[in-house]
Amino acid sequence: MSKAIKRNSQQYLYQQVISMVLEMQASGTLRPGDKLPSLRKLSQQLSLSIPTVKLAYTELERQNVIVAKPKSGYFMKPNLKLLDIPTRGKLGRSPTQVNNQSLIEQVYEALHLPDMVSLGIANPSSAHPCDKALARIMRQVLSKAGAKAISYAPTTGYAPLKRQLALRYFDYGLQLNPDEVIVTNGAQEALSIALQCVARKGDVIAIESPAFFGVLELIESLGMMALEIPVCSDDGIWLTDLVTGINKHSIKACLFSTSINNPTGSFMPDDKRKELVELLESHNIPLIEDDVYGDLYFTKNRGIPAQCYAKKGLVLTCSSFSKTAAPGYRIGWLIAGQFEAQARRLKRALSCSSSLINQWTLAEFIAGSEYDRNMQKLREILKLNKARMLACIQDTFPQETKASNPKGGGVAWVELPTKIDSEELFHMAIEQNISITPGVIFSASKKFKNYIRLSYGMPWTDQVENAIKTLGQLISSQQ
Ligand SMILES: Cc1ncc(COP(=O)(O)O)c(C=O)c1O
Numbered sequence: 308m309s310k311a312i313k314r315n316s317q318q319y320l321y322q323q324v325i326s327m328v329l330e331m332q333a334s335g336t337l338r339p340g341d342k343l344p345s346l347r348k349l350s351q352q353l354s355l356s357i358p359t360v361k362l363a364y365t366e367l368e369r370q371n372v373i374v375a376k377p378k379s380g381y382f383m384k385p386n387l388k389l390l391d392i393p394t395r396g397k398l399g400r401s402p403t404q405v406n407n408q409s410l411i412e413q414v415y416e417a418l419h420l421p422d423m424v425s426l427g428i429a430n431p432s433s434a435h436p437c438d439k440a441l442a443r444i445m446r447q448v449l450s451k452a453g454a455k456a457i458s459y460a461p462t463t464g465y466a467p468l469k470r471q472l473a474l475r476y477f478d479y480g481l482q483l484n485p486d487e488v489i490v491t492n493g494a495q496e497a498l499s500i501a502l503q504c505v506a507r508k509g510d511v512i513a514i515e516s517p518a519f520f521g522v523l524e525l526i527e528s529l530g531m532m533a534l535e536i537p538v539c540s541d542d543g544i545w546l547t548d549l550v551t552g553i554n555k556h557s558i559k560a561c562l563f564s565t566s567i568n569n570p571t572g573s574f575m576p577d578d579k580r581k582e583l584v585e586l587l588e589s590h591n592i593p594l595i596e597d598d599v600y601g602d603l604y605f606t607k608n609r610g611i612p613a614q615c616y617a618k619k620g621l622v623l624t625c626s627s628f629s630k631t632a633a634p635g636y637r638i639g640w641l642i643a644g645q646f647e648a649q650a651r652r653l654k655r656a657l658s659c660s661s662s663l664i665n666q667w668t669l670a671e672f673i674a675g676s677e678y679d680r681n682m683q684k685l686r687e688i689l690k691l692n693k694a695r696m697l698a699c700i701q702d703t704f705p706q707e708t709k710a711s712n713p714k715g716g717g718v719a720w721v722e723l724p725t726k727i728d729s730e731e732l733f734h735m736a737i738e739q740n741i742s743i744t745p746g747v748i749f750s751a752s753k754k755f756k757n758y759i760r761l762s763y764g765m766p767w768t769d770q771v772e773n774a775i776k777t778l779g780q781l782i783s784s785q786q
């Protein structure tokens with residue numbers, strides 16, 4: 308057993324103990340009701356200190372995996388019932404005009420109210436912030452480059468950052484010229500430019516259902532129509548529904564999270580992603596891939612961006628550092644394939660360029676090993692937080708509650724009993740200083756009335772746990 312503890316690992320020792328118990332549970336070695344070794348015994352077996360093992364056991368208790376019985380020791384929790392996953396959605400009957408602005412505005416406003424427990428914001432990097440590293444690098448850049456660092460950047464971005472990004476795509480076997488990367492103001496600007504490259508007012512865009520509400524706002528503001536393709540909470544959109552959609556409607560482009568979906572946390576496997584690109588290319592339909600959560604995977608490996616499977620230049624990749632490092636820097640990028648010239652023109656017209664000092668800082672950050680080390684830790688923390696949140700939901704929400712089991716990212720998608728109106732719940736929660744995201748804003752046709760999105764991407768505290776408990780009570784009172 309002690310061989311499993313690696314002292315030179317990036318993982319904390321107590322987290323390795325947690326992983327060990329979870330793996331033994333997954334393999335069926337540890338079963339409900341089994342007694343765990345005492346703190347003293349396990350610490351001796353693993354050559355760890357008693358407080359380290361105690362920390363791991365306490366954490367496993369919080370995750371509802373084990374229970375402490377006074378004077379008896381620690382036991383695997385008996386018959387833990389897993390939450391069911393949310394119900395399978397239906398393909399939209401026809402393309403829909405989007406009109407969700409006012410509720411989205413209220414959701415954004417709630418995020419910035421003072422003293423809020425922010426279960427409504429998708430800001431996963433805050434669970435393990437890299438502000439100190441970025442501040443140090445930024446100071447170095449300023450002292451090295453002086454006023455040059457706060458000048459305008461070239462329209463398509465700071466060349467060393469573009470090179471670093473191209474190098475990262477080379478990891479997946481993609482030979483990308485740095486000139487093909489266009490740096491944008493967050494992924495949101497990349498998505499906006501991409502949509503304007505491939506479609507016009509009135510055109511039909513196939514999107515996921517549920518979809519990130521920022522995408523819905525873009526489609527609404529550009530006067531386009533949305534066709535909603537259901538997402539399986541396990542592995543991304545249902546391809547069979549997409550094929551039906553293509554056969555029935557004149558789809559101008561698709562916009563999907565190719566890696567991890569916000570809000571379900573589903574993860575599209577590589578072979579499915581390849582099949583998606585082949586399907587769309589065979590119909591000459593451009594695919595806008597939203598890969599902002601790509602680096603926050605809980606699976607064994609990161610998903611390969613759909614761009615890597617493109618043969619006709621019809622994939623437009625949008626991503627950013629907003630979920631992994633610094634949302635406030637507003638640095639994202641677009642790889643526009645055959646639409647590159649149009650995309651450059653649009654970038655110039657829309658915002659001229661993106662912040663040079665922020666690009667410069669990020670270029671240096673990702674060039675070293677610090678970014679990757681930070682990501683590894685962030686993924687571990689998010690995975691742990693996910694387990695804590697699901698355990699808390701299971702304990703405190705009504706029995707009929709279903710929840711996605713995210714394979715990455717920082718949010719979970721929760722289906723509440725059908726009677727619950729999540730918009731009403733949103734207002735009730737605000738009164739208790741808790742922000743949540745109501746389900747309707749994730750749909751063009753206002754589906755998901757009884758769904759909410761909850762974020763676990765934050766430092767985990769008793770305050771967060773209490774907020775989830777309070778939500779459970781509010782839901783019970785609505786029933
Ligand atoms: C799925 C998805 N795409 C795009 C964005 C926008 O990212 P950015 O903050 O980089 O503009 C977000 C932000 O919440 C998101 O969740």
